[in-house]
Amino acid sequence: MKETRSIVATPISETIEIERQFEPAIAENSRYPSYRSTEAAEGFQLMDYWRAIRKRLWLVVGIAVLITTLTAIYVARKPNIHESRAVVQVDNEQNNPDLVSADRQRPSFNQDPSYFNTQLQLLWSDSLLRRVVKENNLDSTKEFQAAKEGGSSLLGRLSRAIGLSGAAAASNTQEPLETNSSLASSEDIAEAVRLAPYVELIRRSLTIDPVREARASNKDTRLIEIRFSSTNPLLAAAVTNGIAETFSIANQEKRSGTSRKTNDFLQDRIADLQSQIRQDEQKLSSLTAGVGILRTSETQTIVLDRLAGLNKQLLEAENSRKNAEAIYRTVDADPSRLKAQADEATERFRTDRETLIQQLQTDTIKKISDLRKERARLLQEFQPGTPEIKELDVQIDTYQSELDKAVGGFNRQLGDYRDQSVKTLIENLRTKYLQAKRQEDEIRRAFDEQYNQAQSQNQGEVNLKLLEQNIESNKGFLDNLRKQVSGNDVASQGSDNNISVTEIAIPSETPVGPRRLATVIAALFLSTIFGMGLALFLEYLDDTIRTTEEIENYLQLPALAAIPTIDSVPRRKLLLVGGSTAEEEEERANSELLIYADSNSALAEAYRQLRTSILLSTAGHAPKSLLITSSLPSEGKTTTATNTAISLAQTGAKVLIIDADMRRPRLHQVFGVENGEGLSTLLSSDFTDDDITAIVKQDPNTKLYMLTSGPIPPNPAELIGSEQMANLLKAMQKHFTHVVIDSPPIASFTDGVLIASMVDGVILVVHSGKSSRQIIRRSRQLLQDIGAKILGVVLNNVNLSSQDNYYYYYQSYYKSSNSAEDN
Numbered sequence: 001m002k003e004t005r006s007i008v009a010t011p012i013s014e015t016i017e018i019e020r021q022f023e024p025a026i027a028e029n030s031r032y033p034s035y036r037s038t039e040a041a042e043g044f045q046l047m048d049y050w051r052a053i054r055k056r057l058w059l060v061v062g063i064a065v066l067i068t069t070l071t072a073i074y075v076a077r078k079p080n081i082h083e084s085r086a087v088v089q090v091d092n093e094q095n096n097p098d099l100v101s102a103d104r105q106r107p108s109f110n111q112d113p114s115y116f117n118t119q120l121q122l123l124w125s126d127s128l129l130r131r132v133v134k135e136n137n138l139d140s141t142k143e144f145q146a147a148k149e150g151g152s153s154l155l156g157r158l159s160r161a162i163g164l165s166g167a168a169a170a171s172n173t174q175e176p177l178e179t180n181s182s183l184a185s186s187e188d189i190a191e192a193v194r195l196a197p198y199v200e201l202i203r204r205s206l207t208i209d210p211v212r213e214a215r216a217s218n219k220d221t222r223l224i225e226i227r228f229s230s231t232n233p234l235l236a237a238a239v240t241n242g243i244a245e246t247f248s249i250a251n252q253e254k255r256s257g258t259s260r261k262t263n264d265f266l267q268d269r270i271a272d273l274q275s276q277i278r279q280d281e282q283k284l285s286s287l288t289a290g291v292g293i294l295r296t297s298e299t300q301t302i303v304l305d306r307l308a309g310l311n312k313q314l315l316e317a318e319n320s321r322k323n324a325e326a327i328y329r330t331v332d333a334d335p336s337r338l339k340a341q342a343d344e345a346t347e348r349f350r351t352d353r354e355t356l357i358q359q360l361q362t363d364t365i366k367k368i369s370d371l372r373k374e375r376a377r378l379l380q381e382f383q384p385g386t387p388e389i390k391e392l393d394v395q396i397d398t399y400q401s402e403l404d405k406a407v408g409g410f411n412r413q414l415g416d417y418r419d420q421s422v423k424t425l426i427e428n429l430r431t432k433y434l435q436a437k438r439q440e441d442e443i444r445r446a447f448d449e450q451y452n453q454a455q456s457q458n459q460g461e462v463n464l465k466l467l468e469q470n471i472e473s474n475k476g477f478l479d480n481l482r483k484q485v486s487g488n489d490v491a492s493q494g495s496d497n498n499i500s501v502t503e504i505a506i507p508s509e510t511p512v513g514p515r516r517l518a519t520v521i522a523a524l525f526l527s528t529i530f531g532m533g534l535a536l537f538l539e540y541l542d543d544t545i546r547t548t549e550e551i552e553n554y555l556q557l558p559a560l561a562a563i564p565t566i567d568s569v570p571r572r573k574l575l576l577v578g579g580s581t582a583e584e585e586e587e588r589a590n591s592e593l594l595i596y597a598d599s600n601s602a603l604a605e606a607y608r609q610l611r612t613s614i615l616l617s618t619a620g621h622a623p624k625s626l627l628i629t630s631s632l633p634s635e636g637k638t639t640t641a642t643n644t645a646i647s648l649a650q651t652g653a654k655v656l657i658i659d660a661d662m663r664r665p666r667l668h669q670v671f672g673v674e675n676g677e678g679l680s681t682l683l684s685s686d687f688t689d690d691d692i693t694a695i696v697k698q699d700p701n702t703k704l705y706m707l708t709s710g711p712i713p714p715n716p717a718e719l720i721g722s723e724q725m726a727n728l729l730k731a732m733q734k735h736f737t738h739v740v741i742d743s744p745p746i747a748s749f750t751d752g753v754l755i756a757s758m759v760d761g762v763i764l765v766v767h768s769g770k771s772s773r774q775i776i777r778r779s780r781q782l783l784q785d786i787g788a789k790i791l792g793v794v795l796n797n798v799n800l801s802s803q804d805n806y807y808y809y810y811q812s813y814y815k816s817s818n819s820a821e822d823n
Contacts, residue, residue: 052539053532055546060531067527068520075519080511082233084240087211087503088224088247090119093255116210119499120224123208123247129199130192131250136242139198143232148197202239205229223502233507240505252497266485273478277471284467307454310447317443321436328426328433357406364403371396543772551766551793554773555780560617560763560792561610563640564602565799593642593670593702610794611647614763617791623760625729625739626791629752631779632745635767636796638666641742644763649704653737656696656705660743660755662716665709667742671699678710682728683719692731705736716744721754729758747779756788763791768798 053060093115122128138144211223226243230236375392382388545551548559615622628641638661645657658679659667668675677695698705713719720743732739741759746752756762762783766776776793783790 049536053535056535056538059538060528060535063531063534064524064527067530068524071523072516072520075514075516078514079231081229081231081513082236082508082510083227083229083512084233084236084505084508085503086226086240086244086501086505088123088226088244089500089502090116090222090224091498091500093498116220116222120208120210123224123226123243124203124206126192126196126199128243128247128250129202130195132202132239132242132246133195133198135246136238138202138239138242139195141235143230143235144198144201147201202228206243226505228505229512233509237505237507241501244501244504248497248499248501251499255497263485266481270478270481270485273474273481277474277478280467280471280474284471307447307450310443310450314440314443314447317436317440321433321440324429324433324436328429360406361403364399368396368399371399543774544769545766545771545773545776545795546769548795550773551795555776555793557764557780557790558613558792560613560794561606562768562795562798563606563610563636563643565797593646607643607647610644611651613792614644614648614761617761618789622738623791624733624737625741625759625761627741627743627752627755627759627762627788628765628794629743629756629762630745630765630767631747631771631775632767633664633748635745635765635771637745637765638670638742640763640765640794640796641740642667642670645704645738645740646702648738648740649702654705654735655738655740656707656732656736657740657742658707658732659709660720660741660751662709662712662719662751663744663749665712667706668708671706673697673699673706673708675708675710678708679728680710680713680716680719682707682710683722683724684713687724687728689731689735692728692735707732717750717754720751725755726758746782747775753782753786753788756783757786760789761791762788764793765796766793768795770797 133139205228207225207227207229209225209227211221211225213219213221226240228236228240228243230239371392375389375396378386378388378392545554548562551557551559614626617623626644628637628644630637638659641657645655649655657667659665660679662680665675665678668678681695682691695710696705696707719725729739739759741755743752743755746756764776764779764783780790
């Protein structure tokens, strides 16, 4: 049997030695981390597609197996399909060459390619297929009845339930209305409705194609191939032969019926033309006598001559009116256009008035000058206040006032005259416009009277010419119809049917379908493609982190370790002194602590790798204080913090773990200790080293020191962000080699962000297959914004069975080595 190994045996000492040897080189390289930035920039590679498909391989296999199995069952239950084939030949449609003249020769097949295509469409016509059903009594066969009812299968019942089957369609039809149409009677319409489901059944299994010279050749022939498929080989042959035979017979009936219908139509048309010619001749005679036309020449009449003269006068009057109206409308809308004429009239008025004003000024100034001379003379004799002097002053003022009034009145009269001249010019233009309009209206009335008289005579002349032309045309058409009647009687004699059946259909012994193997292979291929596409689509929708490669590619952070699921690793059995009880064994089996895991398990190796990454994460010395947090709750940060602290303590270092999650503390539950005093107790008051020593506890199994959260305070964030917290961390770092802190999720609370600014490094825990990339990016950004040093990411709860994981190979290696030792 294999000997039980201790958790701190040789593997740990070897790991420590390796860490010390390579510490300088790894520390130097850690300054320049490379996180596959090149591969991340290249996008989704082919290997990524393969990993996505392999991750959901059972989904792809399940879909492929399920769809292929259902398809195999479906095609296995389908009955065999037999196909029958008949060939119809379509020749040129022409009459007996011995009875038809050269001018009545019908176009050949090569000259009328649409004829052959028309026959192809007629083979598909509902009327032909209805006739096949009636003449061969196909509506009474059990195969057609079963197909019409949709069968007894689940698909048939569903079709009838939703109204897609023929039975459901027939049950929804109403009684046909009475009609007097010449195309079809009410009985014909009702019969067509009754046979419509059978026609549709035939059309589903019917194939009609022209026969070519070879499959790879485009050279056409005059042959048409008719194929019909059915589960009954006899029915398939019967339907195929019925279609070919009915098509040939219908063509012959149509040709002979066309000749008879043509003769009847021509005879009726001849009688109508003769009657119409007689009526037109009588009408021409009476119309010639009723219309009186006096001509001045062969093409002119008196009325037309007078109409031409009035038309010329009307054009002249209309032009005069338009010119007058244009001038009046323009000036009325914008009187400034009369500025030149108004200025000219105003200038003449101003010149006349200025002459009068100058004469008045000359006379008045002379009188004023004489009075002033007289006043100057009297001032030599009298005082200025004497009556003689005052009288002269009054006279001088009077003349001066009259002169000023005359000048001011002249200016006012000049402005009034300008405005009045513009109004006078506009009114003259309006009068000219109205006169031109009255003259135009008078001429137009005379023109309209003369035009009506000319129109009446012209209409009569036109009617006469139309009647004459119509009579001549009808007479020519009548002669042509008589010739066609004679030629049609000759051409209808001895014409053969140009459509014949060259190959009849025989029952087939070998079925042509269903192609079971090909269908199953196609189902397997398509279902596999669908499963792979669904797997890729689910991978596209998956926004979680599952592997360390995704951490480095999407987060651009180093992946420190990948922690497997605790429930998937074997538990280590410890024999205590005096033996162990069943409750203790069960408690250890369910414990999440590293000390109860097998030392050779993937879990122990994962935490050893995490310990190595932490010790070598910074240059010069390992981080003294370490924050372990996550983005969201339940990502395993407490378990990771506890086991990381245990792993560090196994190296002989003095390690303290602090439960800084004062919202949902779990550290005291993990170690089974009291939580009466703790971190909140120290932060809520001044503390000393003795207080710290009294509150900090040590686990005897792991030799790990712990500081629980203590009573939950009402303000955890204020306590965490206080100066007391920073002082506490500094004091703790003096007494302990490493201080590991467990905090609340940083995406939900600010506690972790506050602590991150106080520690040497931060480790972000990511739950594999649960944590969203967007939330983790946001958490990373929060830490980077405050300048926290992120040592890396721990991928927690990794599936060991995934071959994409390194620990899958590690576990396989240890299993193989243990098996060799046992042997």
